[in-house]
Amino acid sequence: MADHIPPFDLTRIALSTGVELDVALAGAEDAPPLILLHGFPESHRSWRHQIVHFAKTHRVIAPDQRGYAGSSKPEGVSEYTVQKLVGDVVALADALGVDTFALAGHDWGGAGAWATALTHPDRVEKLIIANAPHPYTYQKAIYTDPDQRAATQYITAFRGPEFEAYVERKGWDAYYKENFADHVQTPIPEEERQIYLQQWQTPGAFTAMINWYRASAITIPPVDYDGPPPPAVQAFLDKPFPVLKMPVLLIWAMDDHALRPSLLDGIHSLIAKLMLVKLPGGHFVTWENHEAVTDAMDEFLNGDVTPVT
Template identity: 50%
Template sequence: MTDIAEFALQRVALATGVELDIVDTGPKDAPALIFLHGFPESHRTWREQIGVYAKDYRVIAPDQRGYCQSSKPEGVENYTPDKIAADVFAIADALGVDRFTVIGHDWGGAIAWLVALMGGPKEAGGNGRVERLVILNAPHPYKFQQAVFDDEGQRAASQYIRDFRDPANDALIAEQGIIGMLMKAVRWERSTALTGEESALMLRNWQEPGAAMGMLNWYRATQLVVPAMGEEAERPALLDAPFPTIAVPTLVIWATGDLALRPCLIEGLDDYVADLTLVKVPDCGHFVPWEAPGAVNAAMSDWLAKTA
């Protein structure tokens, strides 16, 4: 386990109007990897990857907006996926990075899908800045919306999102912070792979002023429709329109023991990704970057070498 004090954070002001704490390590002239964490973590999602990849790559890992001590703008409208994706390109601009590989887990993966669409080849309508995409247990936006409507098991597994969005829970959040919401909505249990030291640091990050609402605003700002169980909801227009193809080489690493994101989410994924490599990690839960770092790093290293 990497020592907690090892990763130095620098404060970076972005053109998008926020300031983020960012790890920026490794050779500055090496190919850049931008790592995006998800809920409810931080740059330390990647504690088992940062040191490994900083030997050969420029490794950039922010605490994203709403998290830890990074900016937490008030208002749900400041957490829409397009604004958070814009942060990623603004990070690259601020650090002098032209092209990069984007790597995301959980919500960070959801943003990484969008960044790859925006930054794909110019001939495919992108800005040409994203070279490759790595996803770890983060559903493709079309597949997720489809599964929440068409797969009863995934709809049931996604009901916690309704709780996260419900203003009726704001009093609980104000009183108990994010831990109260986690205990109510997902019956949070600490992974056996999470050390006491890491757990204590995560708890301190959750207690930063404004962090609880900042994190939950990611859920409240998304247009994902999550019907209640048994509800006959109107089908989103997204599901009846063509969805653009991811045009950059893409590696998807999927822990099959994830209780929140079911295996149905990777079925038929190659219909939406032109160059897909899929690696399944059995007997592992949602937090695959640090629950199964050996499998993750082996898959990433092999694929990064092949697609260099």
């Protein structure tokens, strides 16, 4: 059972990108900054154990990202592109007077973290990823690994125009069970369930959350696709991909139902200094293995990472 961690006080921060985010802030303002980005269908609560732990050594910054919970929910799919998400990360750091920072992300937060590190390498001192695929290996595996292609089909369903109506018919309790609780291999405290259900039902939140998927440029063929990637995808895969120079910690729970182990294939060629930690369990690793995640982050943030050879 996860430990009881009361709700954090949230600070409302207006960003230069035009949105306002509710942010959990912890630790001394002069401590090394650590930004924590949650994924779908979560909030800063995904990192609650790490917020408490790293407040002792870091300036912890854990936002509810755009579209989630009480943060701004701009209308339109185009407001949720990866470029917008990256802009929020940089703008949040700027608003808090933070120049460079360690950046951690899980799931969609990891997608934003990868993109921030790739496009703003001068701002990210260290990168921590938990069960979120690198954009190159993800797009490649969807076409080369039938297992991953099958596992990705849920995104096509999420992108459908009637998805919100489908969830409404199903009911929030059923959706919570099938899309979150059933994929967390440890009991979830009732208080945490209530927090998430309330956040999802905040007016405009669920459509905004789903719009992250609709805005994504990732291409997903049907499960029975058996041909080469389309020309635009092939051009993306053929283009030399920049190698990340900052140290990277990649935490991967190996039983992830949505993100298969093939997503690790070739990852060493994309990162100059990689610490790879494989854990048992499923996708929601910060819930199932929060102590192991914290231990790995501790070792990574406080030590050196040997360059990949």
